[in-house]
Amino acid sequence: MKEVLSENNIKYMYVDICESVGKLKSFLKIRDTAEECKEVREQHCAGIPCLVIDNDVILVEGPEHMKQLIDQYQLKAE
Template identity: 30%
Template structure:
């Protein structure tokens, strides 16, 4: 199952999630947006149009890491991602 992660290496949660996925041997494409305007625009298009980000934005958060599975599932929870991939 393909996995895309939107985030930045300056985010501790993103770094920790990548380390956990690496330890489990789960492959992913990490779209770093602190050094790529294109990746940032792709992330903002999702964030600004998806209601799953409303609570995050209300609290002043960014909403990363954002995990996107090939079936379209989006989540902020790395453990949910691991469970879905390991049980696929």
């Protein structure tokens, strides 16, 4: 997903949850409390990749879905 964001010149903050326990805990808090992640929790899945835009938690389903999100949220700078 980073590639799609970079190809489209979208500014983003990438968080590697394997880098530290603190970053992993931050991700798990989102995953364990966000309503959008309910299905992921019920399936005992990780919920990665995950995108947060203006407090909206979005589970990204692949490169094409990421492109749709770029359009939907108007992430490209004019």
